[in-house]
Amino acid sequence: MILDELKLDKWFIKVMAAQELRQARNVLVITGAGISADSGLPTYRGIGGLYSNGQETEEGLTIEEALSSYIMRTEPDISWKYICQIESACRSAKQNAAHEALVALESKFEHLTVVTQNVDGLHRSAGTNNLIEIHGNIHQLFCISCDREKYVDDFDGMKIPPTCNRCGGLIRPRIVLFGEMLPISALAQLSEIINQGIDAIITIGTSSIFPYIAQPVLRAAENNILTIEINPNDTKVSHAVRYHLRERAIIALPALLKHLS
Secondary structure, eight states: OOOOHHHHHHHHHHHHHHHHHTTOSEEEEEEOGGGTGGGTOOOOSTTTOSSOTTOBOTTSOBHHHHTBHHHHHHOHHHHHHHHHHHHHHHHTOOOOHHHHHHHHHGGGSSEEEEEEOOOSOHHHHHTOSSEEETTEEEEEEEETTTOOEEEOSOOTTOOSSOBOTTTOOBEEEEEOOBTOOOOHHHHHHHHHHHHHOOSEEEEESOOOOSHHHHHHHHHHHHTTOEEEEEOSSOOTTTTTOSEEEOSOHHHHHHHHHHHHO
16 A cells, blocks of 8 residues: 555644644744635735735725725725725624634643734634634724714724714724824834744744734744644745645645544
8 A cells, every 4th residue: 555645744743743832831823814814705915815915906006095094084985985895795604613723722822812913803713712813803893083982793884984983083994004104002012922932833824924913933943842834835944844734724624633642
């Protein structure tokens, strides 16, 4: 009988990764658009993703311009038009087996934190407990004038662009638009978790192009901390991680969970 070497290697790598991960107590998981791809969402370009990089919208803007803080302030109807397209895609998506496997992994360690770049809210709906939505959540709205907040399940029937019924100010999602800084509170949470000490970092479905994603992984690798990457493709950190599982999250995460049990 001839063994499939590629399949054997993938199995062996997962077994080895799980064996080391079993020794961890504090785990940091970083997720990107790849974990939501099997829920039917595109692997987003920034928070847009319905457009290729550089492709112009109907208004003659790039998607980065249309979803920028400047356009939100000056022509909010344009920004909201494309935000609604993103929300529409998110609305029809449900958490998948990868999101659910992460929730199940929480019971395997003393502490597991998920930091996600996604704004789709799928980790939250799956039941992740320790969650940092570092780019925000498209369903969390706030008034730019009085900062009044509200959470909505979807944008169905909403006046676009919406205005605050308290002060009349513009309402927008609490997400990071192009040209905006990451929320200080989310960065502080991430920094605190790293400073308290972690035994393993798992990155899932992210290209790791942003320094705040790549640097914790690279520093962990330099300090001989367990690093696992789940991504079919090579990324900015692939050269440094100890284990690279070259599969989709929906395949690799349940398998990793099984090997930990």
